[in-house]
Amino acid sequence: MREVTDTPNLPTAAVPEAIAVQIRHLNYYFGRGDLRKQVLFDISLDLPVGQIVIMTGPSGSGKTTLLTLIGALRSAHQGSLTVLGQELVGLGNRQLVQVRRNIGFIFQAHNLFESLTAAQNVEMAVELLGNFDSKHEQAVEILAQIGLKDRVNYKPQSLSGGQKQRVAIARALVNQPRLVLADEPTAALDKKSGRDVVTLMQKLAKEQQRTILMVTHDNRILDVADRIINLVDGRLESDQDLGNFVQTHDPKSLDRRMFIM
Numbered sequence: 589m590r591e592v593t594d595t596p597n598l599p600t601a602a603v604p605e606a607i608a609v610q611i612r613h614l615n616y617y618f619g620r621g622d623l624r625k626q627v628l629f630d631i632s633l634d635l636p637v638g639q640i641v642i643m644t645g646p647s648g649s650g651k652t653t654l655l656t657l658i659g660a661l662r663s664a665h666q667g668s669l670t671v672l673g674q675e676l677v678g679l680g681n682r683q684l685v686q687v688r689r690n691i692g693f694i695f696q697a698h699n700l701f702e703s704l705t706a707a708q709n710v711e712m713a714v715e716l717l718g719n720f721d722s723k724h725e726q727a728v729e730i731l732a733q734i735g736l737k738d739r740v741n742y743k744p745q746s747l748s749g750g751q752k753q754r755v756a757i758a759r760a761l762v763n764q765p766r767l768v769l770a771d772e773p774t775a776a777l778d779k780k781s782g783r784d785v786v787t788l789m790q791k792l793a794k795e796q797q798r799t800i801l802m803v804t805h806d807n808r809i810l811d812v813a814d815r816i817i818n819l820v821d822g823r824l825e826s827d828q829d830l831g832n833f834v835q836t837h838d839p840k841s842l843d844r845r846m847f848i849m
């Protein structure tokens with residue numbers, strides 16, 4: 589068990605290591621004063637290590653807001669949000685940046701740099717952790733693992749939509765984040781590419797014991813999930829366990845697992 593940092597408005601809590609994300613009574617507001625608007629209401633949720641969770645819900649229901657809070661991309665103020673053992677409520681910007689380093693992000697817009705090759709786009713993520721010596725080898729290795737071995741020196745303009753999204757996935761995964769957050773990762777892809785991308789993410793969750801939270805409107809990929817949560821008007825409306833998930837979390841074995849396509 590890890591102790592969670594105490595914050596002014598929260599009691600100290602202990603979160604089991606097998607829980608990657610623990611949320612308790614989380615509220616979130618945009619704006620201030622008269623313009624203040626509540627968009628998340630009393631969210632409580634546990635995401636176990638190794639689980640692949642799909643979050644659905646109507647447009648404007650708060651999915652992206654919740655994802656960005658979990659990803660330490662905005663700060664939470666009310667309730668408790670513990671990510672990889674760290675309480676985020678009450679953390680300053682510099683500490684949030686540290687938390688982000690353990691999270692892989694995959695967005696609908698792949699946000700690749702057009703002037704850089706696939707390998708160089710991935711290398712940038714490795715550099716962020718200060719690893720300059722082996723960055724090229726690491727980038728090539730993960731690109732090969734996701735089926736892009738013969739595309740490492742291609743620039744995004746010469747890649748298909750599915751291949752670009754795979755580069756974005758390689759970039760999100762190269763530092764072996766324990767938590768992966770994806771916002772509509774298949775929205776811009778055709779049926780086959782979308783399926784390939786999520787199958788890849790599913791393999792990752794199972795073989796490397798990574799936790800994946802994915803926002804999607806894409807009904808074609810719901811079956812890869814262990815669990816589907818539905819957000820409506822900022823509230824957790826339903827939480828459906830699909831019965832696929834078997835908790836196998838063993839912290840000692842985590843780093844020895846390899847991810848092979």
Ligand SMILES: Nc1ncnc2c1ncn2[C@@H]1O[C@H](COP(=O)(O)OP(=O)(O)OP(=O)(O)O)[C@@H](O)[C@H]1O
Nearest residue numbers: 618619625627645646647648649650651652653654
């Ligand atoms: N920066 C912001 N400032 C003020 N309100 C915002 C901001 N971002 C989002 N909102 C509002 O918060 C609510 C939730 O938005 P959010 O983007 O989280 O929904 P969503 O479920 O991800 O929607 P979509 O499926 O369309 O992406 C919406 O009412 C939205 O208008």
